[in-house]
Amino acid sequence: MTKQTDLIHAIPVDELTGAISVPIYQTSTFVQDAPGVNKGYDYARSNNPTRHALESVLAKLEGGDRAFAFASGLAAIDAVIKLLDAGDQVIAVQDIYGGAYRLFTHIYSRLGIDVVYVDTTDAENVRNAITDRTRLIWLETPTNPTLRISDIAAIAEIAAAHNVLLCVDNTFASPVLQQPLLLGADIVVHSATKYLGGHSDLIAGAVVTKDAELGDRIKFIQNASGAILAPHDSWLVLRGIETLYLRVQQHSESALEIAKWLLLHPAVDQVYYPGLSSHPNHEVAAGQHKGGYGGVISFTLKTDTEEAACAVVTATRLFKLAESLGGVKSLLCHPATMTHKSVPAERRRMSGVADSLVRLSVGLESAEDLIADLEQALLTASTVAKSDVEELRFAVV
């Protein structure tokens, strides 16, 4: 059976009524026959049948032992860090998601957990950073917004040799394209707000564990800290997952086409997309990704100014100007003034986020229409002469 078929049928039919869609158990508690005698559910923070159905599917998607659904991606990240003790150290990917950086820097450093940031695109940097206090390696691959790729299997080997846990934030790739647990990671986290949900209509997170022991520890933290996903949102994520394969395949196909088109555009300087052979980590990506490279592309303009980028991001019609990614509708943003605004300009530029960098989340509109939208926006922003663009259209056809 293909993975897609398997996934669709992993979503259970309701045993009680035969409902083909998982019922939303909108309840806080469950009536017990006698103290401690119940039907497997007692209080809805601890467990809820709708959430449980989602968690089983998430575990299957990532090839994990168990999964846990949280109220946001950050709540999922928070639950993983709570595995650690004061004095422990984390080695994290340099261009980590900004919200994770804020959580680590402003909350966990106060509680005695240190995070050191290294360029994980070279696995040797990870090996060299390990000390006897290192307990966890935190990867994101591809990263945001320059889509750097780290070699999960190589870093998993280093982690295992030093008895250190490896956690991978798999939000950008989704389990359709990349399954870190099968490459040796111990834990996967997701912002299910993005591809898993897929419709820009909820905030949710997930943790998936490789083995039962880690599963028990995350389950304890989920129940003890309480940042669970609500039943209705659990149902929405389940519904999103039903079309995950189709969506991610289409996002990837369209993104590759758009990335190739951008490469040839006279107003565009760099194009960041792991599916392009010009991407510095393309070979690792090609080995690690299955069936595509996802829907996020970043590019910079030859006129490398905030003004030029802002002119482009306000001139598109189909690409809507908003933070987030992974939805049916295409989005775009300008990291320098939006997601990365709080990063000092010098640091931001050094990490590859140029003043003119634009990030696209390629949605499910046709690639042809999205290209036409970008073409008119780049022209409206008058970063190139009209004749150059017409010449380009001729070349692409």
Ligand SMILES: *Cc1c(COP(=O)(O)O)cnc(C)c1O
């Ligand atoms: C959005 C995002 C998060 C945070 O998820 P929320 O659902 O917004 O809390 C974490 N990691 C990555 C890579 C993200 O893109």
